[in-house]
Amino acid sequence: MKLRTGIAAVLLVALLTGTAFGAQFTINAGIGLNDKSAQFQSLKFFKEIVEKNSEGKIEVVLFHSSQLGDDRTMMEALKMGTQEMTCPSTAPMTAFVNAFKIYDLPFIFAGEDVADYILDGPVGKKLLDMLPAQGMIGLAYWENGFRMLTNSVHSVKSPEDLKGLKIRTMENPIHLAAFKVMGANPTPMAFGELFSAMQQKVVDGQENPWGTIFLQNFFEVQKFATDTGHVYSPFVLLISKIFWDKLPDDMKKVVQDAADQAKVHNREINRKMNAEYLEKLKEKMEVTILTPEQKAAFQQACQPIYDQFAKDIGEDLIKEVQKLTSEYKK
Ligand code: KDG
CATH class of the missing domain: 3.40.190.170 (Bacterial extracellular solute-binding protein, family 7)
Known part of the structure; x- marks a missing residue:
């Protein structure tokens, strides 16, 4: 009887909060590329780390192939707090923060190594710091790649x-x-x-x-x-500021650490995949x-x-x- 009441309570919480089996927070993450992309593989990697290190308090639900809309629509949804996460190319982000146009200048980066150097340095950080005023937090630069x-x-x-x-x-x-x-x-x-x-x-x-x-x-x-x-197209792993502000500090750390680890994962597999698929x-x-x-x-x-x-x-x-x-x- 007691066990049944417990299960019913968990289900009720899940139903009321929209989270699965007692998770306190749900991150709905959508991208435009399909489920075979390096981007989606890295999102799966991110999900595993977040769910493990948050001990199930955060659930990450993944959507690919523009199931939640295009880059622009998803960023608008992050601003409004109706979607928690997306990972657009920086190019459409310029509609929100003009300075991201720096990355669109043709041939500005000669290679991936110099791109990493700029993105992970003071310039990259300065641009990410402009995002909260637009209702979004830039967690990390991932990679789309040379076009x-x-x-x-x-x-x-x-x-x-x-x-x-x-x-x-x-x-x-x-x-x-x-x-x-x-x-x-x-x-x-x-x-x-x-x-x-x-x-x-x-x-x-x-x-x-x-x-x-x-x-x-x-x-x-x-x-x-x-x-x-x-x-060179960078991706930015974005999270809604409305959602971010609700996360306790220890959970913010779990999400930020996972985003950083997944950045390394993403750049590595993306470069390998781009070279392999060219052949x-x-x-x-x-x-x-x-x-x-x-x-x-x-x-x-x-x-x-x-x-x-x-x-x-x-x-x-x-x-x-x-x-x-x-x-x-x-
Ligand atoms: O998931 C990312 C895509 O939505 C998009 O940014 C891919 O480079 C892209 C494009 O051409 O739109």
Whole structure:
């Protein structure tokens, strides 16, 4: 009788609070990529650590493939406190914190190591510190990666080859301007609509890291790929400030520690997966690996973007990043 009453009480708590079996807090975490992505694998890793170290007080429920909406919609939900967690690219985050546009400047990072150096240093922290004013907490920088171009029309080896191609970009003014200046016809679109847009030839192409191009089966509707690496896309693991403020300090620590551990996990598996899937894609698509001279032509074509957005991003911030990146090389 006593046992039954106990179980009934637990179920009642679960029902009233919306949490499973007595967990005091539920984190609903949604992303746009599918369940095969490195991002989702790292979210599963995060979930395991949080649930173990919180001794079941925090439950993490995962959603992939835009089941809870696109990056922008999920960030709005975090602001309102109707969703607890998401992990967008920084590009659509610029609608909330303008300074994140620094990461969208074409070719600003020469490699992943220098990106880590900037993101994990004072600049990365300064930008995360701007998020609470927008109702979100930035727990850690995870990685989407260097973005590569694909299309269904012809192989692209120079900016001239982009002429007239309709390219989907994320919702970000710098990405739009960069593709315009390179001669393409860019159009912003939510990630969840991209596959069918390519299938129905609403757009000719898109740009994303190799892992996404492979795991989202983009090769089924895109024949040509080029390793442009024009932008490095960080992810930020975001949590709703409304939810965060309700967490006791010891639980905040559990969540923050798990986010940091999962960052290391994410960068490691993402890099491995991107390299592995490039090789697999070579069997499925016509992949162009640019020579240094060919890559320099894309870099050159994008140069006007730096002047165009200098005031908007802040000249000091751009200079700070450029100084740090040149110091890093030494
Ligand atoms: O889960 C992340 C995605 O929602 C998105 O950020 C992926 O790079 C992306 C894109 O092109 O929209």
